Amino acid sequence: MKKKILVLYYTQSGQLRNILDSVVSDIKDETDIDFAEIKPEQPFSFPWKASSFFDAMPESVLMVPSPIQPLPEEVISKDYDLVILGYQPWFLSPSQPTSSFLQSEYATLLNGKPVVTVVGCRNMWLNGQERVKELLQKNNAKLVGNIVLVDTHPNLISLLTVIRWAFKGQKEPSRFLPAAGVQDEDINNASRFGKTIFNSLANNTLPRLQEALLQDRAISLKPGLVVLEKRGITNFRKFAPYIRKKGGPGDPNRKGRVDLFKSLLLTGIFILSPISTLTAKLQQQLQRKQLKKAVDYFRGVTFEEGRL
Structure with a gap:
């Protein structure tokens, strides 16, 4: 009897569906695969409007379900x-939509099930994965694998292309910038993970799946990302409740605080980023052993409260 696999996902741009299609492309004949898209009752538009994008921060960070x-x-x-x-x-x-699903009645289908997470993003995913680990644990699911695909262009280049894509809808390359998002070659090569997942499932070795996925280069993580993301999520956690005090999503009463957050974020990204990167490199040198342990942890599938 074929093994039954459910592929659950949420995507705005369609990129994540392409990644998932690639991951399972080589095991479709050997397995019974169903796809199910997580759909919010009130869809998030794509491309984003700038006002809607920045207004989505508090509920995203605080994981307020919708x-x-x-x-x-x-x-x-x-x-x-x-x-x-x-x-x-x-x-x-x-x-x-992802955190809302994991806090909904439908998440009961994860009860007792092994789960492999697949992340598609620009470059920062650590806290997102920690929160997903936490919610999976609450649903009595067992995380057995994690695959992360990122945009491998330099930070400033990937930032400019994702802004162009998110707000103008242009994924394609322009005169001075490459295509946005995870590179097509990396998406196509994600098919290598399917056989690893299938073999582990068929041979009842899922507890060792992440080890095998890491051998397949499922995660590339530099210590500097740990430093920068810790700083970023700390600031977001301070600002999210500050905005929420003025109302829920779209409330005009909180627009001033959302605009303040937007201004500070853009200042941090475009003006303070070089300074932040430099201090992060210094911190890497001072905390080399500690950060190596952190990298090993984030490449794994265990969950420890308070890591980020």
Whole structure:
């Protein structure tokens, strides 16, 4: 009997679906695969409007759930051998539809199931994955693998291209900038993970799956990312409740605080970023052993409260 795999995901741009299609492309004949898209009752538009984008920060960081559409009955009633959960981070946190699903009644289908997470993002995913680990644990799911695909262009280049894509809808290259998002070659090569997942599932070696995925280069993580993301999420956690005090999503009363957050964020990205990068490099030298341990932890699938 074929192993049954559920691929659950949320995507705005369609990139994550392309990644997931590639991951399972070589194991479709050997497995019974269902895809189920997480759909919020009130869709998030893409491209984003700038006002909507920055207004989404507090609920993303605080993981305030919003209603999602019901999953198909045939998905809810089926007993899967493995669930692949694909998501992208928003503001260093799981996207709102992802965290909403994991806090919804439909998350009960994860109870007792092994889960492989697949992340597609620009470059920062650590806190998003920590929060997903936490919610999976609350749903009695067992995280057995994690695959992360990022934009491998230099930081400033990937920042400019993702802004162009997110707000103008242009993924394609322009005169001075390459295509946005995860590189096509990396998406196509993600097919290598499918066989590793299938072999582990078929041979009942899922507890060692992440070890095998890491041998397949499922995660590339530099210590500097740990330093920078810790700083970033600390600031977001301070600002998120500050904005929420003035109302919920779209409330005109909080617009002033959202605009302040936007100004500070853009200043930090474009003006203070070189200074932040330099101090992060200094911190790497001073905390080399500590950061190596942190990298080993974030490449794994265990969850320890308070890591970020």
